[in-house]
Amino acid sequence: MLSSLKIKPGRLMKTIHETADMFGAAFPWGKDPTETGLLRLALTDMDKGARDWFAKEVKSLGCEYKVDELGNQFAIYPGKDMSAIPTGVGSHLDSQPTAGRYDGPLGVLSGLEILRTLKESNYVPNYPIALINWTNEEGARFPYPLLGSSVYAGIKPKEDMYSIKAIDGSHPTVLEELERIGYKGDTECAFEANPVACHFEIHIEQAPYLERGNKKIGVVTGVQSYCWEEITVTGKSSHTETTPLDDRADPMLAAAKMIAKSREIALKYDGLVSTGLIEASPRSFNVLPETVKFSLDTRNYDDAKLDAMLVELKEEFAKIAEECIGKDSKIPITIDYNHLMTSRRAYFHEDCKDCIRDASHEVVGEEYTMDLVARACHDSKAMSTIVPTAMVFIPCRDGLSHNPREFSTPEQCEDGFKVLMGAVLRYDQLRASRA
Numbered sequence: 001m002l003s004s005l006k007i008k009p010g011r012l013m014k015t016i017h018e019t020a021d022m023f024g025a026a027f028p029w030g031k032d033p034t035e036t037g038l039l040r041l042a043l044t045d046m047d048k049g050a051r052d053w054f055a056k057e058v059k060s061l062g063c064e065y066k067v068d069e070l071g072n073q074f075a076i077y078p079g080k081d082m083s084a085i086p087t088g089v090g091s092h093l094d095s096q097p098t099a100g101r102y103d104g105p106l107g108v109l110s111g112l113e114i115l116r117t118l119k120e121s122n123y124v125p126n127y128p129i130a131l132i133n134w135t136n137e138e139g140a141r142f143p144y145p146l147l148g149s150s151v152y153a154g155i156k157p158k159e160d161m162y163s164i165k166a167i168d169g170s171h172p173t174v175l176e177e178l179e180r181i182g183y184k185g186d187t188e189c190a191f192e193a194n195p196v197a198c199h200f201e202i203h204i205e206q207a208p209y210l211e212r213g214n215k216k217i218g219v220v221t222g223v224q225s226y227c228w229e230e231i232t233v234t235g236k237s238s239h240t241e242t243t244p245l246d247d248r249a250d251p252m253l254a255a256a257k258m259i260a261k262s263r264e265i266a267l268k269y270d271g272l273v274s275t276g277l278i279e280a281s282p283r284s285f286n287v288l289p290e291t292v293k294f295s296l297d298t299r300n301y302d303d304a305k306l307d308a309m310l311v312e313l314k315e316e317f318a319k320i321a322e323e324c325i326g327k328d329s330k331i332p333i334t335i336d337y338n339h340l341m342t343s344r345r346a347y348f349h350e351d352c353k354d355c356i357r358d359a360s361h362e363v364v365g366e367e368y369t370m371d372l373v374a375r376a377c378h379d380s381k382a383m384s385t386i387v388p389t390a391m392v393f394i395p396c397r398d399g400l401s402h403n404p405r406e407f408s409t410p411e412q413c414e415d416g417f418k419v420l421m422g423a424v425l426r427y428d429q430l431r432a433s434r435a
Contacts, residue, residue, distance in 0.1 A: 001359075001362065001422055001425055001426065002362065002363070002418055002421065002422055004121065004123070005117050005118070005121045005123060005421075006117065006120050006121045007117055007418070008116075008117070008120075009414060010410065010414075011113065011116070012109060012110060012113045012413055012414060012417050013410045013413055013414070015109050015112070015113070016101055016102070016105060016106065016109055016413070017034045017101065019050060019053065019105065019109065020034075020036070020038050020101045020105070021033070021034075022049065022050075022053070023040055023046050023047075023049040023050040023053065024038045024039045024040035024046040024050070024095065025037075025038065025039075026038060026039040026098075026404070027039070027098055027404035028404075029404050029405050034101070036101070036404060037098060037099055037100050037101065037403070037404025037405070037406070038095045038099045038100060038101050038105075038404075039095060039097060039098070039099065040093065040094055040095040040099070041094060041095065041097065041138075041140060041141040041168070042094035042135060042136035042137075042138065042140070042141045042142060042147075042177075043071065043094075043135070043136070043141065043142075043166075043174070043177035043178060043180075043181055043183070044141070044177075044181075045181070047093065047094055047181070048181040048182070048183070050093045051071075051073060051093065051133065051181075051183060054073060054075075054093065054108065054112075054133055055073065055075075057112060058075030058077075058112070058115070058131065059075075061075075061077065061115050061116065061119050062077070062078065062119070063075040063076055063077050063078075063115065063131070064076040064078075066185065066186075066187045066194070067183060067185025067186070067187060068148075068152070068185045068187040068188065068189040068194060069151075069158055069184060069185055069186075069187065069188060069189040070135050070147065070148040070151050070152070070158060070161065070174075070178070070189040071135040071148060071178050071183035071184065071185065072132060072133065072134055072135050072148040072149070072152060072185075072189060073132065073133040073183075074130055074131075074132055074187070074194065075115070075130070075131040075132075076128050076129070076130050077115045077118065077119075077125075077128060077129040077130075077131065078124070078128055079124060079125045079126055079127040079128040079129065079428075080124055080125070080126050080127070081126060081127055081128075082128060084126075084127045084128065084197075085127070085195045085196060085197045086127060086128035086129055086130035086196050086197065087125070087127055087128070087129050087130065087196070087197055087198055087200075087424060087427060087428055087431070088129075088130045088132060088196030088197065088198055088199040088200065088383070088387065089111040089114065089129060089130070089131050089132065089199070089200045089201070089420070089424060090107065090108070090111065090130075090131065090132030090133070090134055090149075090199060090200075090201060090379055090380075090383070091104055091105075091106070091107020091108045091110075091111070091132075091133070091134065091137070091201050091202070091203065091378075091379065092104040092107070092108065092133060092134045092135075092136075092137035092138070092379060093105055093108055093133050094135070094136055094137060094138050094140070094141075095138060095140070096138050096140045096402045097140055098402070098403065098404055099138075099402060099403075099404070099406070100400075100401060100402070100403060100404055100405065100406020100407065101406065102204045102396065102401075102406055102407070102408050102413075103203070103204060103206065103401050103402065103406060104137060104138070104203075106202060106203065106204060106394075106408070106413060106416070107201050107202050107203055108131070108133050110202050110413075110416065110417040110420050110421075111131040111132075111202075111420070112131060113417055113421075114129070114131075114417075114420065114421045114424060115129065115131060117421065125425065125428045126428050126429065126431065126432040127197070127428055127431055127432070129424065129428075130196050132196075134146070134148040134149045134152075134379045135147055135148030135183075136148060136174070137149070137378070137379050141166050141167065141168060142164045142165070142166055142167075142174050143164065143167060143228075143340065144156075144161065144164055144340065144341065145228075145377055146377060146378075146379055146381065146382045147161050147164070147174070148189070148379075149379040149382040149383060150382045151189045151190075152189050152190060152191055152194075152382070152383075153191060153382045153383060153385050153386045154190065154191065154385075154386070155382055155385065158189055161174055162174050162175035162178075163175070167277075191386050191387075196387060197387065197388075197431065198349070198352060198387050198388040198389065198427060199379075199380055199383035199384070199387055199388075199389040200352065200356075200389075200390060200391070200392070200420060200423055200424055200427070201378060201379065201380045201389075201391045201392070202391065202392040202393075202394070202416050202417070202419075202420045203374075203378060203391060203392070203393060203394075204393070204394055204395075204396040204401060204406065204408050205218055205372075205393040205394065205395055205396055205399065206375070206376050206396065206399065206401035206402075207375055207376075207399045208398060208399030209370075209372060209399075210370060210372070210393060210394070210395040211395040211396070211397070211398070211399065213370055214368075215368050215369065215370040215395070216360075216364040216368040216369070216394070216395070216412065216415055217356075217360040217363070217364050217368065217369050217370070217392060217393070217394065217415065217416065217419050218369075218370050218371070218372045218392070218393030218394070219353055219356050219357045219360060219369060219370070219371045219372070219390070219392070219393075220348060220353075220356075220371075220372060220373070220374050220380075220390060220391035220392070220393055221347070221348055221353060221371050221372065221373055221390075222345060222346045222347040222348050222373050222374065222384075223345065223346040223373065223374040223376075223377060223378065223380070223381040223384075224299050224300060224301045224345055224373060224374065224375055225299065225300055225301070225302075225303050225306045225342075225343060225344045225345040226297065226298065226299040226300075226306070226342070226343050226377060227296075227297075227298045227299075227306060227310060227339075227341070227342045227343075228295070228296075228297055228339075228340040228341050228342075229295070229296045229298075229337055229338060229339055229340060230293060230294075230295055230296075230337075230338040230340060231255075231258070231293065231294055231295075231296055231317070231335060231336070231337055231338070232291055232292070232293045232335070232336040232338070233251040233254050233255045233258070233291065233292045233293075233294075233321070233333060233334070233335055234251055234290060234291045234333065234334045234335075234336070235248075235249035235250055235251035235254065235288070235289075235290065235291075235324075235325075235331060235332075235333045235334075236248065236249040236250075236288070236290065236329065236331035237282060237287060237288055237289060237290035238287070238288050239286065239287065239288075240285075240286045240287060240288055241286055243288065244326070244328070245326060246326040246327050246328045246329075247326050247328045247329055248288060248326045248329060249324070249325050249326065249329045249331040249332065249333050250288055250324055250333075251288075251289055251290070251291060251292040251324075251333060252280060252288065252289055252292050253324050254292075254320055254321050254324040254333050255278070255292040255294050257320045257323075257324065258294075258316075258317045258320050259275050259294065261313075261316050261317070261320060262275070262296065262298075262313060265309055265312050265313055265316065266298070266309065268312075269300060269305045269308060269309050270300070270301075270305070271298065271299055271300035271301075271305060271306065271309055272297075272298070272299040272300070272375070273296065273297065273298045273299070273309070273313075274296075274297045275294050275295055275296060275297075276295050276297065277293075277294060277295040278292065278293070278294045278295075279292070279293045279294075280292050280293075281293075296313070298310060298313070299375070301345065301373060302345070303344050303345055314337070317335055318335065321333040321334070321335055343377065343381065346380075346381045346384045346385075346389075347384070348380070348384055348389055348390040348391065349384070349388035349389055349390055351388055351427065351430060352388050352389060352390030352423070352427065353371075353390045355390075355422075355423040355424075355426040355427045355430065356390055356391075356392055356419060356420075356423040357369060357371075358422070358423075358426060359418075359419045359420075359421075359422030359423040359426060360392075360419045360422075362422055363415055363418045363419050363422060364415055364419070372393065374391065374393070376401075378391065390423075392416055392419050392420050392423065393416075394408055394412045394413065394415065394416035395408065395412055396408045396412075
């Protein structure tokens with residue numbers, strides 16, 4: 001299927017590095033100019049620069065271009081039947097605070113390379129293809145991941161997302177930053193108003209299993225479930241140099257023990273749990289804080305096991321709070337849970353998986369193709385609730401991601417792009433055969 005197309009080897013990698021250099025290159029880790037990470041937080045000036053560049057590129061290919069109310073960018077490449085709903089391909093251009101060059105941009109730029117290749121090959125698909133850049137997938141600057149795709153899929157109302165405040169600087173809201181950078185579009189952010197027929201996405205694996213298995217392509221069958229919470233532990237603020245240990249109600253000690261206990265519980269249920277944020281108030285070297293707030297990201301492949309983990313975490317945290325109150329303290333330690341989100345396990349669509357699997361067999365061979373479940377969350381998880389969806393994974397060195405040293409070889413990126421394009425075109429033909 002791909003043999004008739006004019007694929008330009010190396011252009012995808014060139015685009016990945018050029019856009020990283022122009023919009024957010026940071027944290028050098030090697031001597032080569034491409035050996036840096038990326039700092040492109042959602043709705044910052046760097047994100048705006050990448051968005052502006054993307055808009056210019058897709059318009060030059062003859063795409064219909066629109067931006068919805070959450071800043072999601074849609075580039076509609078023409079097909080034979082322009083009245084039909086487009087085949088969707090998407091990912092994100094925003095990054096973590098200390099990110100690599102591949103997480104997110106690989107997906108959008110591979111989609112762009114598909115459109116470039118089709119145009120240069122004079123290949124007209126049966127149906128339009130919608131290339132999408134989703135807003136704030138990372139949830140790094142605005143603490144709700146899959147923000148743009150979740151509103152589009154009807155999982156969250158836009159008003160709730162508009163009011164989320166950034167965790168950096170002066171804490172502007174999503175709405176304020178969309179308006180500031182000029183990306184609060186006119187198109188309604190809703191599947192019903194701006195539909196796609198399916199959703200394909202390519203991503204680095206962000207885990208070591210493809211690399212360890214000597215596999216080149218992962219056919220992603222779904223995404224594990226997760227829960228995000230903010231936990232605030234409140235005790236008694238007092239002087240560290242004078243307050244006896246038996247007279248303390250130390251929320252920092254309690255929080256530390258809770259975080260350690262969460263790891264034990266994750267191991268028990270074959271799950272994952274992580275704390276990425278800790279805030280203490282007041283912040284002073286010689287003052288015990290009154291409150292300590294920490295994040296808890298709890299994950300499991302099994303929804304029932306996730307629920308069991310959450311129950312046991314609360315039970316054990318309550319015990320820890322009691323244990324950390326000094327025998328002479330008149331102040332208790334209390335725990336407040338702020339539930340941010342729970343997302344159940346996603347199961348991807350058989351048709352989409354089959355298209356990826358067949359394309360992978362063509363590009364790299366069956367022996368180098370592997371089915372797996374995504375551990376991290378992606379916009380495809382939100383999209384799987386409304387349309388047929390699946391993902392392509394490629395290996396990344398040592399499974400490292402959300403780190404400047406994140407790396408996939410040019411060959412791995414090229415293989416993934418070809419598999420993605422083959423899957424999209426197979427799905428296009430499948431749709432036509434069933435019409």
